[in-house]
Amino acid sequence: MVSRYYLDACIWLDLIEDRNEPHLSRGDYAWKLLKKIISEEGVILYSDMIVEELTEGYGYPMYKIEPLFQLLKRVLFYIDSTEEYIGKAKEIGGKRNIPHGDVLHALLARDYRAQLVSRDRDFEKLKDIVISKKPEELI
Numbered sequence: 001m002v003s004r005y006y007l008d009a010c011i012w013l014d015l016i017e018d019r020n021e022p023h024l025s026r027g028d029y030a031w032k033l034l035k036k037i038i039s040e041e042g043v044i045l046y047s048d049m050i051v052e053e054l055t056e057g058y059g060y061p062m063y064k065i066e067p068l069f070q071l072l073k074r075v076l077f078y079i080d081s082t083e084e085y086i087g088k089a090k091e092i093g094g095k096r097n098i099p100h101g102d103v104l105h106a107l108l109a110r111d112y113r114a115q116l117v118s119r120d121r122d123f124e125k126l127k128d129i130v131i132s133k134k135p136e137e138l139i
Contacts, residue, residue, distance in 0.1 A: 006046070
């Protein structure tokens, strides 16, 4: 069976910015995970919400994101968020005081049987939907 991964926006930022701190090599861990996924012929799922968060939420123009997507095009699989998913995400997010985008990521990862990869603590409140792991836990 092909391994599937859904990378949260924070992991995409670790890759784009190659973010590393003295005691936490976020970018290095994210790149190592990508190498593992590629070597194991895995798949990385991403959604329109990921693109929206990177462009509108974090202000990255598509020309800054596109090279990374092109580099990974052989392992990338695009998922379009349906109105049903968005509605459910807003409902759960409102009840649990969590951004609906995070809930949407969790729902998509669960339903597409993908491992959610994130550092965002909001996913601790969504363990009943999906278990999130950090890149270094998967390397």
